[in-house]
Amino acid sequence: MTVNTQPATERPDPRAFGLPVVEQDDIPAELRALVGRVHDLIGAVANTTETDPRTLAEAAAAVEGVTERLGRAPRRQIGTMVRRDLPGGASEFGTISNIVAGDTNPAAPPLSLVPTAEGVRGEVTLDTVYQGPPGLVHGGWIAALLDQAVGTASSLATSPGLTARLEIDYRSPTPLFNPLEITAEVERTERRKVYVNGRIRVNGEITAQARALMVRVPFPE
Numbered sequence: 154m155t156v157n158t159q160p161a162t163e164r165p166d167p168r169a170f171g172l173p174v175v176e177q178d179d180i181p182a183e184l185r186a187l188v189g190r191v192h193d194l195i196g197a198v199a200n201t202t203e204t205d206p207r208t209l210a211e212a213a214a215a216v217e218g219v220t221e222r223l224g225r226a227p228r229r230q231i232g233t234m235v236r237r238d239l240p241g242g243a244s245e246f247g248t249i250s251n252i253v254a255g256d257t258n259p260a261a262p263p264l265s266l267v268p269t270a271e272g273v274r275g276e277v278t279l280d281t282v283y284q285g286p287p288g289l290v291h292g293g294w295i296a297a298l299l300d301q302a303v304g305t306a307s308s309l310a311t312s313p314g315l316t317a318r319l320e321i322d323y324r325s326p327t328p329l330f331n332p333l334e335i336t337a338e339v340e341r342t343e344r345r346k347v348y349v350n351g352r353i354r355v356n357g358e359i360t361a362q363a364r365a366l367m368v369r370v371p372f373p374e
C-alpha cells in the first residue's frame with residue numbers, strides 16, 4: 154500500500170461541503186498556549202486534593218470569568234476543519250476541535266499521526282485525565298485513539314470516510330504515563346469500503362488492536 158501524496162490542491166476540499174477551513178499554520182501561538190494551559194487545568198482540577206472552600210470557589214470564579222470573556226466572541230462554525238501539511242508532502246483535513254487530535258480542543262491528548270511507508274504512526278503519553286481502571290487508560294479512549302488512527306490511515310490512502318465498524322481486542326492493560334505507539338494501515342479496499350488494521354504498542358508489546366471498516370464519503374464532483 155502506498156500513502157496518498159497528492160498535492161493539497163488535488164485532495165477533496167471540505168469547502169465543497171460548506172465547511173470552513175483553517176490553515177494549521179494560521180492558528181495563533183496565543184490560542185495554542187491557551188489550549189495548553191486549559192489542558193493543564195483539566196489535569197489540575199481532576200487531581201487536586203485542595204479542600205479549602207475559599208480557594209476552590211476562587212478558582213471556579215476565575216475560570217467562569219475567563220469562560221464568560223471568551224464567550225463574547227462568536228463561536229466557530231460546527232465542522233470547521235484544519236488543514237495540516239504532513240511530512241513527505243501529503244496534507245490532511247481534520248475537525249479543528251476533534252476530541253482525539255483537534256488543535257484547539259484542550260481535552261484532546263492530542264494525538265498527531267504522520268504517514269509512514271505502511272500507513273500512519275503516532276506517539277502519545279496519557280495522564281490520569283484519560284484514566285479508566287487504576288493506572289490504566291480507559292478502554293473507550295483506547296478505542297478512540299485507534300478509531301482516529303484507522304480513520305486517518307484510510308483517509309490518506311484513499312479519501313475521507315466514516316467508521317462503519319470498529320472491533321477492538323484489549324490484549325493487555327494499557328498503562329498511563331508510558332509512551333503509546335499507535336500505528337494503522339489499510340489492508341484492502343472494496344468500492345467505498347476500506348478495511349483497516351491498527352494497534353497500540355507499549356515498549357514494543359501490543360496492548361490493543363483494532364479491525365475497522367471505513368466507508369468513504371462520496372465527494373461532490
Ligand SMILES: CCCCC/C=C\C/C=C\C/C=C\C/C=C\CCCC(=O)SCCNC(=O)CCNC(=O)[C@H](O)C(C)(C)COP(=O)(O)OP(=O)(O)OC[C@H]1O[C@@H](n2cnc3c(N)ncnc32)[C@H](O)[C@@H]1OP(=O)(O)O
Pocket residue numbers: 166167170246247248300301302304305308313314315316317318344345346366368370
Ligand atoms: C461528513 C462530511 C465529511 C466531509 C469532510 C471532508 C474532509 C474530512 C476529512 C477528514 C476525516 C479524516 C480523518 C478522520 C479520522 C478519524 C475520525 C474518526 C472517525 C469517526 O469517528 S466516524 C464517526 C462514527 N461513525 C459514524 O457515525 C457512521 C454512521 N454510519 C453511517 O453514517 C453509515 O452507515 C455509513 C456512512 C457508514 C454507510 O452508509 P452509506 O449509506 O453511505 O453506505 P451503505 O450503507 O450503502 O454502505 C456502503 C457499503 O458498506 C457496507 N457497510 C456499511 N456499514 C457496515 C457495517 N457496519 N458492517 C459491514 N458492512 C457495512 C454496506 O453493506 C455497503 O457494502 P457494499 O458496497 O458491499 O454494498
